Amino acid sequence: MKIALIAHDKKKVDIVQFVEAYQPIFKDHELFATGTTGLRIQEATGLSVHRFQSGPLGGDQEIGAMIAKNEMDMVIFFRDPLTAQPHEPDIAALIRLCDVYSIPLATNMGTAEVLVRGLDRGDFHWRTIIHKQER
Template sequence: MNIALIAHDKKKDEMERLALAYRNILEKHTLFATGTTGQRIIDATGLPVHRFKSGPLGGDQQIGAYVSGNKMDLIIFLRDPLTAQAHEPDISALLRLSDVYEIPLATNLGTAEILLRGLDAGFLQWRDLNRGKDRDKLRF
Protein backbone atom coordinates (compact mmCIF):
# COMPACT_ATOMS: atom_id res chain seq x y z
CA MET A 1 0.00 0.00 0.00
CA ASN A 2 1.05 3.58 -0.61
CA ILE A 3 1.08 5.65 2.58
CA ALA A 4 1.47 9.44 2.80
CA LEU A 5 2.98 10.92 5.95
CA ILE A 6 2.58 14.65 6.59
CA ALA A 7 3.18 16.64 9.77
CA HIS A 8 3.00 20.32 10.57
CA ASP A 9 6.07 21.79 12.26
CA LYS A 10 4.79 21.37 15.82
CA LYS A 11 3.81 17.75 15.05
CA LYS A 12 7.03 16.51 13.44
CA ASP A 13 8.38 15.04 16.70
CA GLU A 14 5.12 13.09 17.08
CA MET A 15 5.44 11.81 13.51
CA GLU A 16 8.99 10.62 14.22
CA ARG A 17 7.81 8.75 17.32
CA LEU A 18 4.90 7.22 15.40
CA ALA A 19 7.19 6.07 12.57
CA LEU A 20 9.61 4.54 15.06
CA ALA A 21 6.85 2.80 17.01
CA TYR A 22 5.26 1.36 13.85
CA ARG A 23 8.40 0.88 11.79
CA ASN A 24 7.69 -2.86 11.47
CA ILE A 25 4.37 -2.07 9.78
CA LEU A 26 5.55 0.88 7.70
CA GLU A 27 8.51 -1.04 6.27
CA LYS A 28 6.09 -3.36 4.43
CA HIS A 29 4.65 -0.48 2.42
CA THR A 30 5.69 2.32 0.08
CA LEU A 31 6.06 5.58 1.98
CA PHE A 32 5.59 9.11 0.68
CA ALA A 33 5.96 12.32 2.65
CA THR A 34 6.25 16.04 2.35
CA GLY A 35 9.81 17.37 2.38
CA THR A 36 11.05 17.91 5.93
CA THR A 37 8.72 15.32 7.42
CA GLY A 38 10.05 12.72 5.01
CA GLN A 39 13.66 13.53 5.83
CA ARG A 40 13.00 13.29 9.55
CA ILE A 41 11.36 9.88 9.08
CA ILE A 42 14.32 8.69 7.00
CA ASP A 43 16.78 9.93 9.63
CA ALA A 44 14.83 8.42 12.54
CA THR A 45 13.94 5.05 11.03
CA GLY A 46 16.19 4.39 8.05
CA LEU A 47 13.09 3.59 5.99
CA PRO A 48 12.97 4.63 2.34
CA VAL A 49 10.58 7.53 1.80
CA HIS A 50 9.70 9.25 -1.47
CA ARG A 51 9.83 12.93 -0.59
CA PHE A 52 7.60 15.50 -2.22
CA LYS A 53 8.09 19.24 -1.80
CA SER A 54 7.34 20.75 1.59
CA GLY A 55 3.65 21.44 2.26
CA PRO A 56 3.78 25.23 1.75
CA LEU A 57 5.69 24.73 -1.53
CA GLY A 58 3.13 22.34 -3.02
CA GLY A 59 3.80 19.00 -1.31
CA ASP A 60 0.20 18.73 -0.09
CA GLN A 61 -0.97 19.31 -3.66
CA GLN A 62 1.43 16.67 -4.99
CA ILE A 63 -0.02 14.14 -2.56
CA GLY A 64 -3.50 15.31 -3.57
CA ALA A 65 -2.64 14.51 -7.19
CA TYR A 66 -1.73 10.97 -6.13
CA VAL A 67 -5.04 10.71 -4.28
CA SER A 68 -7.05 11.84 -7.31
CA GLY A 69 -5.06 9.42 -9.49
CA ASN A 70 -5.91 6.50 -7.15
CA LYS A 71 -2.22 6.11 -6.24
CA MET A 72 -2.50 6.70 -2.49
CA ASP A 73 -4.08 4.25 -0.05
CA LEU A 74 -3.75 5.86 3.36
CA ILE A 75 -2.79 9.29 4.70
CA ILE A 76 -1.48 10.19 8.12
CA PHE A 77 -1.54 13.97 8.40
CA LEU A 78 -0.64 15.16 11.88
CA ARG A 79 -2.12 18.64 11.75
CA ASP A 80 -1.56 21.47 14.18
CA PRO A 81 -5.07 22.84 14.71
CA LEU A 82 -3.82 25.65 16.96
CA THR A 83 -1.46 27.34 14.49
CA ALA A 84 -2.59 29.19 11.36
CA GLN A 85 -1.07 27.74 8.19
CA ALA A 86 -0.33 29.95 5.18
CA HIS A 87 -1.24 27.06 2.86
CA GLU A 88 -4.57 26.26 4.57
CA PRO A 89 -6.44 26.10 1.21
CA ASP A 90 -4.06 23.32 0.10
CA ILE A 91 -4.66 21.46 3.35
CA SER A 92 -8.42 21.76 2.98
CA ALA A 93 -8.20 20.55 -0.61
CA LEU A 94 -6.24 17.45 0.45
CA LEU A 95 -8.77 16.64 3.16
CA ARG A 96 -11.62 17.09 0.68
CA LEU A 97 -9.92 14.84 -1.89
CA SER A 98 -9.46 12.16 0.76
CA ASP A 99 -13.19 12.21 1.38
CA VAL A 100 -14.09 12.28 -2.33
CA TYR A 101 -11.84 9.32 -3.14
CA GLU A 102 -12.50 7.46 0.13
CA ILE A 103 -8.89 7.42 1.29
CA PRO A 104 -8.49 6.63 5.01
CA LEU A 105 -7.08 9.71 6.73
CA ALA A 106 -5.77 10.17 10.26
CA THR A 107 -5.19 13.67 11.60
CA ASN A 108 -4.04 12.72 15.10
CA LEU A 109 -1.98 10.00 16.79
CA GLY A 110 -5.00 8.08 18.09
CA THR A 111 -6.53 7.62 14.66
CA ALA A 112 -3.11 7.03 13.07
CA GLU A 113 -2.48 4.13 15.44
CA ILE A 114 -5.85 2.56 14.67
CA LEU A 115 -5.30 2.86 10.91
CA LEU A 116 -1.80 1.38 11.09
CA ARG A 117 -2.95 -1.53 13.24
CA GLY A 118 -5.92 -2.08 10.90
CA LEU A 119 -3.60 -1.99 7.91
CA ASP A 120 -1.39 -4.62 9.53
CA ALA A 121 -4.43 -6.79 10.29
CA GLY A 122 -5.56 -6.64 6.64
CA PHE A 123 -8.58 -4.41 7.17
CA LEU A 124 -7.72 -2.15 4.22
CA GLN A 125 -7.84 -4.82 1.54
CA TRP A 126 -10.79 -3.03 -0.04
CA ARG A 127 -8.24 -0.52 -1.37
CA ASP A 128 -6.98 -3.31 -3.64
CA LEU A 129 -10.47 -3.53 -5.13
CA ASN A 130 -10.35 0.15 -5.99
CA ARG A 131 -7.14 -0.48 -7.92
CA GLY A 132 -8.44 -3.72 -9.47
CA LYS A 133 -5.78 -5.90 -7.80
CA ASP A 134 -6.35 -9.42 -6.53
CA ARG A 135 -10.14 -9.25 -6.76
CA ASP A 136 -10.48 -13.02 -6.44
CA LYS A 137 -8.30 -13.15 -3.30
CA LEU A 138 -10.20 -10.62 -1.21
CA ARG A 139 -12.37 -11.90 1.60
CA PHE A 140 -14.17 -9.67 4.06
Protein backbone atom coordinates in the same frame (compact mmCIF):
# COMPACT_ATOMS: atom_id res chain seq x y z
CA MET B 1 0.00 0.08 0.12
CA LYS B 2 1.04 3.65 -0.53
CA ILE B 3 0.97 5.77 2.61
CA ALA B 4 1.43 9.55 2.80
CA LEU B 5 2.98 10.98 5.96
CA ILE B 6 2.59 14.70 6.63
CA ALA B 7 3.13 16.79 9.76
CA HIS B 8 3.01 20.44 10.61
CA ASP B 9 6.14 21.84 12.27
CA LYS B 10 4.92 21.40 15.85
CA LYS B 11 3.90 17.79 15.10
CA LYS B 12 7.05 16.55 13.34
CA VAL B 13 8.54 14.99 16.47
CA ASP B 14 5.24 13.17 17.05
CA ILE B 15 5.07 11.69 13.55
CA VAL B 16 8.70 10.55 13.68
CA GLN B 17 8.09 8.82 17.02
CA PHE B 18 4.90 7.29 15.61
CA VAL B 19 6.68 5.85 12.57
CA GLU B 20 9.48 4.57 14.79
CA ALA B 21 6.94 2.81 17.03
CA TYR B 22 5.23 1.16 14.05
CA GLN B 23 8.31 0.68 11.89
CA PRO B 24 7.73 -3.10 11.58
CA ILE B 25 4.41 -2.31 9.87
CA PHE B 26 5.56 0.67 7.79
CA LYS B 27 8.58 -1.20 6.39
CA ASP B 28 6.24 -3.36 4.27
CA HIS B 29 4.63 -0.39 2.49
CA GLU B 30 5.56 2.46 0.15
CA LEU B 31 5.99 5.66 2.11
CA PHE B 32 5.57 9.17 0.77
CA ALA B 33 6.00 12.40 2.69
CA THR B 34 6.31 16.12 2.39
CA GLY B 35 9.88 17.49 2.47
CA THR B 36 11.20 17.89 6.00
CA THR B 37 8.84 15.31 7.47
CA GLY B 38 10.13 12.70 5.05
CA LEU B 39 13.75 13.59 5.74
CA ARG B 40 13.28 13.31 9.50
CA ILE B 41 11.53 9.94 9.15
CA GLN B 42 14.31 8.62 6.90
CA GLU B 43 17.01 9.78 9.29
CA ALA B 44 15.30 8.31 12.36
CA THR B 45 14.22 4.98 10.88
CA GLY B 46 16.29 4.24 7.79
CA LEU B 47 13.05 3.58 5.91
CA SER B 48 12.80 4.54 2.26
CA VAL B 49 10.52 7.56 1.86
CA HIS B 50 9.63 9.27 -1.42
CA ARG B 51 9.83 12.96 -0.57
CA PHE B 52 7.75 15.68 -2.18
CA GLN B 53 8.14 19.43 -1.73
CA SER B 54 7.33 20.85 1.69
CA GLY B 55 3.63 21.51 2.24
CA PRO B 56 3.72 25.28 1.66
CA LEU B 57 5.75 24.75 -1.53
CA GLY B 58 3.28 22.31 -3.09
CA GLY B 59 3.86 18.99 -1.32
CA ASP B 60 0.26 18.78 -0.13
CA GLN B 61 -0.87 19.35 -3.72
CA GLU B 62 1.48 16.64 -5.02
CA ILE B 63 -0.05 14.15 -2.59
CA GLY B 64 -3.52 15.41 -3.52
CA ALA B 65 -2.77 14.70 -7.19
CA MET B 66 -1.88 11.10 -6.31
CA ILE B 67 -5.16 10.78 -4.40
CA ALA B 68 -7.12 12.12 -7.37
CA LYS B 69 -5.47 9.48 -9.59
CA ASN B 70 -6.19 6.73 -7.02
CA GLU B 71 -2.45 6.28 -6.44
CA MET B 72 -2.49 6.83 -2.65
CA ASP B 73 -4.07 4.39 -0.21
CA MET B 74 -3.83 6.16 3.15
CA VAL B 75 -2.91 9.58 4.53
CA ILE B 76 -1.55 10.23 8.00
CA PHE B 77 -1.45 13.97 8.55
CA PHE B 78 -0.54 15.19 12.02
CA ARG B 79 -2.08 18.65 11.90
CA ASP B 80 -1.49 21.50 14.30
CA PRO B 81 -4.99 22.95 14.76
CA LEU B 82 -3.73 25.71 17.06
CA THR B 83 -1.36 27.39 14.61
CA ALA B 84 -2.45 29.25 11.49
CA GLN B 85 -0.98 27.75 8.32
CA PRO B 86 -0.24 29.96 5.30
CA HIS B 87 -1.24 27.14 2.95
CA GLU B 88 -4.55 26.34 4.68
CA PRO B 89 -6.45 26.18 1.34
CA ASP B 90 -4.10 23.39 0.19
CA ILE B 91 -4.67 21.51 3.44
CA ALA B 92 -8.44 21.82 3.08
CA ALA B 93 -8.20 20.60 -0.52
CA LEU B 94 -6.16 17.56 0.52
CA ILE B 95 -8.66 16.62 3.21
CA ARG B 96 -11.54 17.13 0.78
CA LEU B 97 -9.87 14.84 -1.78
CA CYS B 98 -9.52 12.11 0.85
CA ASP B 99 -13.27 12.37 1.44
CA VAL B 100 -14.13 12.45 -2.27
CA TYR B 101 -12.03 9.38 -3.07
CA SER B 102 -12.64 7.47 0.20
CA ILE B 103 -9.00 7.50 1.22
CA PRO B 104 -8.50 6.68 4.90
CA LEU B 105 -7.22 9.82 6.65
CA ALA B 106 -5.89 10.31 10.17
CA THR B 107 -5.27 13.84 11.39
CA ASN B 108 -4.09 12.90 14.87
CA MET B 109 -2.14 10.14 16.59
CA GLY B 110 -5.21 8.39 18.02
CA THR B 111 -6.82 7.86 14.63
CA ALA B 112 -3.47 7.05 13.02
CA GLU B 113 -2.96 4.23 15.49
CA VAL B 114 -6.35 2.75 14.62
CA LEU B 115 -5.53 2.91 10.89
CA VAL B 116 -2.05 1.41 11.26
CA ARG B 117 -3.27 -1.42 13.47
CA GLY B 118 -6.04 -2.07 10.92
CA LEU B 119 -3.45 -2.05 8.17
CA ASP B 120 -1.47 -4.67 10.08
CA ARG B 121 -4.62 -6.85 10.42
CA GLY B 122 -5.38 -6.60 6.69
CA ASP B 123 -8.44 -4.38 7.08
CA PHE B 124 -7.54 -2.41 3.96
CA HIS B 125 -7.59 -5.32 1.54
CA TRP B 126 -10.40 -3.50 -0.29
CA ARG B 127 -7.80 -1.05 -1.63
CA THR B 128 -6.00 -3.87 -3.47
CA ILE B 129 -9.32 -4.94 -4.97
CA ILE B 130 -9.91 -1.41 -6.25
CA HIS B 131 -6.45 -1.35 -7.85
CA LYS B 132 -7.08 -4.69 -9.58
CA GLN B 133 -10.42 -3.44 -10.96
CA GLU B 134 -8.66 -0.45 -12.58
CA ARG B 135 -6.43 -2.67 -14.71
